[in-house]
Amino acid sequence: MMTVADIVGRIGRVARWEPDARGRLAEAALELYAERGYEQTTVADIAGRAGLTERTFFRHYADKREVLFGGPMPELVEAALREAPAGEGALAVGRLAMLAAAGALPPERRPFARKRQAVIDATPALQERELLKLDSFARLIDRALTARGEEPAVSRIVAETSVALFKVAFAAWIDGDGGNDLTTLTEGAFVALGRVSAG
Amino acid sequence: MMTVADIVGRIGRVARWEPDARGRLAEAALELYAERGYEQTTVADIAGRAGLTERTFFRHYADKREVLFGGPMPELVEAALREAPAGEGALAVGRLAMLAAAGALPPERRPFARKRQAVIDATPALQERELLKLDSFARLIDRALTARGEEPAVSRIVAETSVALFKVAFAAWIDGDGGNDLTTLTEGAFVALGRVSAG
């Protein structure tokens, strides 16, 4: 279905507002956080660079941290959990969920992800938010596994472990040379768990 | 060396200040967060109940969240990692570190821990802080394992997995009926990992 914004875009006329306020805010925020640091950046700075006001920033993002965490990963994880084949074991389902998350970060997004991660690594407040997002994936997996009839104890362990492995794979993807994509590294982390927990 | 507080304690007289301002602030904060919610509680409220000023609160705690996270767990984890026998495998060391963390919460602390956890579970801002604290344990384990000569990939996986298992055990301790102590539950989580990752 064609939206008003689409029509405006086609006609090529400037409407009342520049399009994609949300995206412009996110871009401006990352730039400024990288340039001068998260704490040294005010919401007014971000809004100003995006050609908007402070108040509009808070319409699009609940707080100053959230502007870096707007990706499609939660939906991808939920979809993977919904579509996981009935026969799969618990850990295999957790693995599918994390592979879906990895799918949100194809190789071409690595430069952006590295820039974003450098900002997060320099800022405890952003690390906290990142950990909460990852924890929410664990909750999704736990709920899905329980719904599939797994023991609560198994669901929880698999959920937390799966996310732990994704964290490891993601860190390796960011720190590495780009030779392996995130999907491969995620699969590798699940394989490595078997080795570590056996040996 | 003897501090002023020590001297006051010995004499047994009430000096210029009631003793243990830090503890009183923590107690007042938990009460208020439980009574009316974290966001509905101001730092002035907490300080007032503790008979202190707002400014004094920030001398003892860096921010409003930190007042719930002042325990000895980090030191216990560090000590366990320092004293881990040389022969132990990576996962065994992670397990020792998490058992040391569990040691900070003996059965008699469960009522307090449950009250505190209820507040945290109701407050995303506090969940974020809790996750950051747990993540800092993973960093400690990772560093210690790397120092012991483990492969970086193994260190990271073991570190994240160990903390993941502790999270599961802690949740079970809080949610359960108190029949199992946290140490037992933590050991059980490490045992269960073997079953889950094998089967």
Add this chain to the structure above:
DNA sequence: GTCTATAGGGCGATAGAC
């Protein structure tokens, strides 16, 4: 202790599209 900047929420006004 005092002062101040900033985060972030409430609410109403405005200006288009339909």
Add this chain to the structure above:
DNA sequence: GTCTATCGCCCTATAGAC
């Protein structure tokens, strides 16, 4: 008329600076 995105000005509490 309704709906939606933006702006403006109010406010309080946090947290850092002095």
